[in-house]
Amino acid sequence: MTFSLIIIAAAVIAIFAAVSAFTTTPPSSASPSLNNNTTTSMMAPTSNATNNTATSSTNSSVLEVGAPGNAKNEYYIFTQELNADEKKLGVPVAVYTLTSITVHKGDNVTIHFYNTADEADDRHTFTMQDPYKMNIDLAGGQNKTFSFVANTTGGFTYYCTYDLPSMTGHLEVLP
Numbered sequence: 048m049t050f051s052l053i054i055i056a057a058a059v060i061a062i063f064a065a066v067s068a069f070t071t072t073p074p075s076s077a078s079p080s081l082n083n084n085t086t087t088s089m090m091a092p093t094s095n096a097t098n099n100t101a102t103s104s105t106n107s108s109v110l111e112v113g114a115p116g117n118a119k120n121e122y123y124i125f126t127q128e129l130n131a132d133e134k135k136l137g138v139p140v141a142v143y144t145l146t147s148i149t150v151h152k153g154d155n156v157t158i159h160f161y162n163t164a165d166e167a168d169d170r171h172t173f174t175m176q177d178p179y180k181m182n183i184d185l186a187g188g189q190n191k192t193f194s195f196v197a198n199t200t201g202g203f204t205y206y207c208t209y210d211l212p213s214m215t216g217h218l219e220v221l222p
């Protein structure tokens with residue numbers, strides 16, 4: 048009998064959660080919940096700014112919320128080999144776990160880069176062209192922490208020289 052009560056309680060909680068999620072979802076959104084959260088947190092301050100100041104700059108009012116325990120502008124990036132036959136597919140299938148970094152001009156960005164491969168000769172790099180020219184080249188099992196100052200605004204691709212075109216990420220430097 049106690050077990051049945053637990054089942055019923057769980058069902059009630061699940062229904063309540065489902066109803067709450069439904070009622071707090073913006074009507075225009077049909078995307079997965081993760082995208083939903085991102086869209087909601089990014090859009091809310093923008094629309095406030097639009098209401099208050101019409102066309103003036105919204106930079107200072109953009110809401111940015113980090114994860115607990117992560118220092119500002121500090122990122123962990125791991126390499127990952129996807130479970131696929133590279134020869135059959137004809138392209139490398141390695142990726143970075145983190146593929147998007149957004150910072151502001153003048154920020155000091157710290158990256159902890161880990162090559163998670165078991166074999167030492169499975170090398171991966173964290174590479175960028177000018178103006179953030181760098182090439183961190185690690186053997187399997189190695190990791191390295193490095194920093195740079197984001198002095199130039201714009202969008203910049205970071206990539207692994209061994210695994211193009213698949214192994215890329217995007218650094219966005221906002222004003």
Ligand SMILES: [Cu+2]
Pocket residue numbers: 141170171172207208209210214
């Ligand atoms: Cu690679």
